[in-house]
Amino acid sequence: MGDIPIDHFFVMTLRRKITLRFSLVVFFAIFVGAIVYPHAVSFVPPLSRALEKLQINLGLDLQGGIHLQYAIDLSRVESDKKEDALAAVHAVVERRVNAFGVGEPLVQLAKSGTENFLIVELPGVKDMDAAKKVIKETPFLEFHEERPQEEVNKILAPFNDNAKKRAQDILARIRNGEDFEKIAREFSDDPGSAASGGDLDFAQRGMFVPEFDAVIFDAPLAIGAVYSDLVETQFGWHIIRKDEERWEGDKKEVRARHILIAKANAEGIPDVFYKPTELTGTYLKRSDVNFGSGGFQGGISEPQVLLQFDEKGAELFADITKRNLQKTVAIFVDNELVSAPVVQSEITNGEAVISGNFTLDEAKNLSQRLNEGALPAPITLVAQQSVEASLGQESLALGLRAGIIGLCVVMAYMIFYYRFLGLVAASALLIYAATMITLLKFSSLLPQMMSITLTLPGIAGLILSVGMAVDANVLIFERLKEEMRSGKSTPYAVEEAFRRAWPSIRDGNYSTILTSLILIFVGTSFVKGFALILVIGVTVSMFTAIVIVKNILRFALGMWSEKYKWLLMFGAPRTETEKESHA
């Protein structure tokens, strides 16, 4: 008693260490198992209840819901105000979406290149049109002023060049003998005469614009002849034919036909006639409905929408009214011209009135929408995905089924091919799958932006990673076979196999991780959902396939493994003599 041999002491501590590590593996397996399947610990009700609260964040494609992507048009916002405008868009839409009352809506800004987007995700929403309307109803309010004539002309020039060319083509066709009346019916932009083949009936001097009179009264144009050139007037380009002449007293009357190719008219196109100012809904403080005094003239009071700007807005408005005296200032709501009153005097109190022939309800509605928040920049829907809840559940159920079948088949294959080692690898694979689910469940505790959401492609990534997770074990076991052939004892060969297989395992996973990272950084949400899970899976599987398998094997491989080598795996070298014949 008393003198324990030193090497025995070391063996004892090593054995204890191995047992300790193995217990840690078992403990870890129980831990992840309980998280995946809380029912298993139902004998401790508070614990199982707490664990049941941990749920995987499911993507919209699995739980149903809608994903909306809006482009934010910042082209009219000054460059130093862009950040503020984006924040305002986010805040306004978030407020409206929250008021809509869906589960856990997500509203976030995204940027791609120079374009800005607003992403809205509404899980579990059944009526997607209603949801879209809520966002679409967020008004975009802006004030426009008249565009100077030179700018208008510049904008319209290409259209008018085009019109003139068309007129020239038509003139050429008529000069080539085509029927004037027929062409007039088909092409003339003069609504009064087109139907009658361009006929203008008898007219006296002064009834038409001077350029027109000059041709039919003064130019040497024969009866029945078409004037050789286009005649340009304020309306457009005319092709003129003189049909008859008569004297009514001492006044000459001429009957002519014409084909009009009209000029573009800015007054009919508010976007051309007006240009935006800096004053938008951002500067709106409050909106009310009142009844305009002007409306009393007819004995009926007209409902109006009253706008009260904040300080900066009032300043801008004063400026706009000052430089547009006696001109119109247009009020646009959602890119539509609502009213364009003439400015009578400079307005410095920051109050404006929209009187756009509203009914009382329309006025109330607009005022309410403005009070809920007006957008500083217009947004347009550029992409949408919606999945009905039942379709989502169907996808989830199918994905789960495929996952479970895949897991079972891979485990069966490993056990079939690698026997005892395969059984260990299969246990590690189960622990791997449970670890992944545990990670997904825990990540739901993180803030929304950081948590991992499981999507349908994510399920594909998860299932694919099950097939890849055993790669490391295949590498180790094949290496082990070779180490055993060279005559090493089984436990020593195991250590060698792990050590030597490691570089291949590491290198093999590098390229998968590399391409997955590329997919995460440039991909769409589908691709990200897939690649993120794949990267996590590949990393976690390196841990389970190496650390867990190694610790189980160290614990479980005793002297029996020397005796029953065939039990270890398929194709394991059995005896020393067999080894000799190999070499």
Next chain:
Amino acid sequence: MMPILFKRSYTYIFSGTLIAASIIALSLWGLRLGIDFTGGTLMEVRFGDTPPSEQILNDVVTRGGGRSIVVQPSENNAVILRYVPMVDEDNEKIFTLLKELDENVQQLRVDFIGATISEQITSNALVAIALSVIGIALYIAWAFRKVSYPIPSWQYGLCAIIALAHDIIITVGAFAVLGKFFGIEIGVPFIAALITILGYSVNDTIVVYDRIRENILRARSVANFEEIVNISINETLARSINTSLTVIIVLIILSLFGGPGLFYFSVALLIGITFGTYSSIFIASAFLVTSHKLSHRR
């Protein structure tokens, strides 16, 4: 030991035929691009009863403002409508019109992708492909930085890249055929599948090449390069087959049981990874030997 390399001409003929067929299919028919790249709407609806005829559905979508319409029947009385709407509101209008046909019609999903987004997706996809190709090329260069015997290291890299190109061309060719005869459209998932194939298939090739390097060092002579390569392939065969087989098994299961949402994605991965395994064993190393022979003849 199997004489895998000695029948090189057969594998070259087999792969050459497949690649030629893929390139012909691609140039004749091209790929059928989905809304991810063209922009447009994909609406899946389920009717209460047998869906109306294709002609009627076509008319309805046209009246609602949709152009370039494709009607595709799906499971359980569901129909997938693909079209390009003028504005987003058309999607609503078309569904209202469908409701007039059958009031029990149910909207299962609507994917709408505007022109700006589809352009962005397309350019992102191209960037992702370019980055992956560059990334993989750099990775191969790094992995073979020390291997330069008996052929220069860039030739190892080149042979590995040829094997990868082989896998990708055949996968893309298969989808040109699927697009032509089954109306299968490719979207972002297809690109993701291609890039994943690149990342995964290169591993097997690298493992075989690693073994070749090891065996050359051990043999201290490359008198019979072909035999060394053949031994290396045989030594790594079980490993190559087993690692790929487990992945191929899960991909088969995923295509069979994973549901329609993942079907073509898993089929693309399946084709690519299957040919990737084949090419790592039969093409990538065979090319090394051919390349070695060619440089020695000179």
